[in-house]
Amino acid sequence: MYISRFVTGYHDSYVFRILNDSAVSMKRSGYLEWQEYFMAICFLSAMRSKDPATQVGACIVNDDRKIVGIGYNGMPLGCSDDRLPWSKTASDTLDTKYMYVCHAEMNAIMNKNSADVKGCTIYVALFPCNECAKLIIQSGIRKVVYASDKHASKKSTIASKRLLEMAGVECCQYEPKRRQVVIDFDVIDRSGLSQLPDSPPRQSPVPGPQPEPADCADSVRRNLSALMVEQAGDQGL
Ligand SMILES: O=c1ccn([C@H]2C[C@H](O)[C@@H](COP(=O)(O)O)O2)c(=O)[nH]1
Numbered sequence: 001m002y003i004s005r006f007v008t009g010y011h012d013s014y015v016f017r018i019l020n021d022s023a024v025s026m027k028r029s030g031y032l033e034w035q036e037y038f039m040a041i042c043f044l045s046a047m048r049s050k051d052p053a054t055q056v057g058a059c060i061v062n063d064d065r066k067i068v069g070i071g072y073n074g075m076p077l078g079c080s081d082d083r084l085p086w087s088k089t090a091s092d093t094l095d096t097k098y099m100y101v102c103h104a105e106m107n108a109i110m111n112k113n114s115a116d117v118k119g120c121t122i123y124v125a126l127f128p129c130n131e132c133a134k135l136i137i138q139s140g141i142r143k144v145v146y147a148s149d150k151h152a153s154k155k156s157t158i159a160s161k162r163l164l165e166m167a168g169v170e171c172c173q174y175e176p177k178r179r180q181v182v183i184d185f186d187v188i189d190r191s192g193l194s195q196l197p198d199s200p201p202r203q204s205p206v207p208g209p210q211p212e213p214a215d216c217a218d219s220v221r222r223n224l225s226a227l228m229v230e231q232a233g234d235q236g237l
Contacts (some may be wrong), residue, residue, distance in 0.1 A: 034065055038123040039147060039174050040181045045072045046104070046125050050081045051097065053088060058108035059123045060141065068114040071107025075100055105132035109139050117141055123174075126150065133160035137167040144171045154234065 032040065038059050049072045050082030060069035075081040084100045093099060102110075105128050109117060118140030122128075127149045128136060138142065144164065151157045164171055 001053050033177070035123075035145065035174065036177065036181065038067070038121075039145070039176075040146070041067065041070065042123050042125050045070050047102075048072045050076055050086070051101065051126075052086050052128070054105040056125045058104040058125070060108050060112065060117050060120050061123065062114065062117075068117060068120060069110075069112040070107040071104045071109070071111050073101055073104045074107065076158075084141050089158050103129065103132050106135055109135055109141075121145060127152070127157055127171075128160055128164075129154075129156040129164060130159035131156075133163045133169075137163060137169060142169060144169060146171065147174045151171065 022158060025083075038061055041059045042057035044057065045059065046055040049055035049057070051073050054073070056073045057065055058069075058071045062068050075084050079100065084097070085095045086097050088096060090096050105124060108122065116139070120141050121143040122136060122141050123145045128144060129148045129151070149157070161171070179180075192228050
């Protein structure tokens with residue numbers, strides 16, 4: 001019996017058991033739970049926001065746990081985010097972002113890739129304002145999972161809670177189970193993808209015989225057997 005361990009970029013492991021010539025693979029531990037996954041997608045989307053003060057992301061998920069819409073706060077389509085203001089305050093409210101910016105929830109609903117979002121859950125970084133609450137209710141979304149309630153004392157949030165409650169939309173705050181979800185491209189480059197074959201050599205600009213591209217399956221097999229031999233050695237097998 002061999003027990004072999006694959007170390008991925010995230011330091012989790014796949015365990016392969018080879019018993020009587022049949023390979024049984026067991027799932028890795030430490031994978032993202034659904035709520036963590038959807039909330040992480042909110043925050044990843046928020047990273048696209050150009051708002052210098054508050055970046056908000058939203059992710060709409062249906063009953064089958066399929067993502068049907070994603071959005072973040074930004075200026076409307078075709079309206080230059082270099083020409084419109086990003087300030088919170090100005091002597092003229094026309095010079096503040098609030099007159100122009102589309103909220104993450106609105107964008108997620110507008111970007112939906114399904115016929116509608118009835119019965120869906122919306123994951124949001126920030127508790128939705130009253131305008132977003134109206135959109136949420138009218139679109140048929142039934143549940144809001146939010147990360148931050150930093151504007152709880154604002155009238156717009158109080159009105160939002162009032163509306164959502166009246167409409168019977170369930171709201172709950174996300175309770176993180178892990179402190180971080182890290183995507184470190186350095187780690188992925190150095191170890192996570194080291195199990196994969198090298199990229200094929202770049203095409204030479206000069207016409208002529210080209211080197212054979214690496215055979216993916218062969219390279220994966222070579223890495224796998226090297227790991228198994230190494231591991232078997234570790235275990236004195
Ligand atoms: O439900 C909401 C509420 C706000 N936003 C966006 C709109 C703005 O770009 C910021 C809020 O700016 P502050 O600087 O925190 O006032 O967040 C949203 O997308 N959804």
